[in-house]
């Protein structure tokens with residue numbers, strides 16, 4: 001059997017294992033990871049190939065699932081055609097769909113081509129099943145009609161680009177290493193300090209990463225705090241800090257005169273935050289309980305890992321002190337960031353299984369929790385201080401509706417228009433960053449102030 005024939009069989013076997021779960025299991029990526037790790041014959045290129053083919057299947061599930069039923073080999077050709085053209089997929093794609101015209105970038109053209117080539121043969125379903133809007137769950141229209149516009153659907157179905165946040169004011173020290181490695185990077189047109197890598201690479205192996213000159217952070221995530229225009233200095237609480245993507249950014253924005261208290265219920269995430277802060281050379285302390293606040297344990301900044309001299313020599317941007325807290329002290333803060341746990345509907349291009357495993361009930365549940373967290377952490381904002389609420393969801397239930405409910409019950413808070421919008425639409429409650437605007441994940445941010 002040819003290599004491509006055996007890869008096709010392996011892919012079909014993997015899809016058969018995943019299929020009972022892909023409309024139910026929100027932890028599907030763990031299953032995919034386990035499947036890829038379970039076959040000892042796989043090298044890294046095999047894993048890249050099957051990961052791309054599996055994620056393409058999940059991205060385009062309503063187009064592919066009926067084909068798996070009808071004609072499994074044709075389904076694999078569809079997957080190969082829709083998959084990214086990368087070194088890991090090149091041979092497989094060439095063998096399976098060498099005769100097909102190239103896959104066009106616009107979704108509407110992909111749909112038209114498949115309707116003609118595949119849909120015509122599927123008399124039962126007809127050509128209509130390749131509608132672009134079928135690639136988002138229909139119920140989501142009520143939550144974010146804008147996401148169904150072609151200009152949003154295209155980026156929502158694309159693979160997410162790799163964005164970095166520079167933690168040095170000397171970008172050349174980073175790009176010089178990328179150039180040496182043969183990688184291409186370009187700066188964001190809207191946010192200086194955000195750098196996109198155009199190659200499919202592992203950036204964590206670079207000196208620039210290991211020495212804390214860069215962090216991986218989607219441009220949309222970076223734009224949230226940039227939109228809020230946090231002033232230098234001050235004492236902030238990052239109430240849902242997670243692994244600290246925004247904590248580190250906030251520390252850079254506040255600068256050496258400021259302090260960020262980072263809190264989360266997940267200890268493992270805070271451990272990761274500590275690692276990242278040390279790498280970035282950010283002054284860091286950690287308290288394990290309420291009684292420890294005030295006698296924090298300083299954690300020394302990490303020593304450079306690598307031997308290559310140029311990135312190590314570049315100075316990191318001076319940042320605020322980060323204090324990692326397991327409980328929040330009875331302090332009133334100049335600002336509180338609530339980057340709330342959410343349905344993740346803004347991240348569907350990174351986690352396409354969530355399109356099929358999220359339900360309106362999950363969204364309602366997330367909105368209830370978000371409202372509780374907002375109420376809880378808003379109490380920590382001093383009079384005159386700022387409250388920033390953010391999600392990586394595009395559902396208005398988790399965004400505008402949560403903020404509207406909160407403001408109705410807490411008249412001492414008022415919404416303020418985000419000081420910078422980067423061209424994104426703003427309503428009475430906040431700014432929605434749709435993926436089509438700057439090719440980012442989808443986000444929402446609301447800026448409020450306590451009277």
Ligand SMILES: C[S@@+](CC[C@H](N)C(=O)[O-])C[C@H]1O[C@@H](n2cnc3c(N)ncnc32)[C@H](O)[C@@H]1O
Nearest residue numbers: 239240241242244245246264265266339340341
């Ligand atoms: C969207 S993530 C935060 C991402 C993070 N801010 C970043 O930029 O990388 C939401 C976080 O909220 C945390 N969380 C959930 N319930 C919480 C609670 N009751 N108090 C504090 N954090 C909570 C979760 O553990 C998760 O890390």
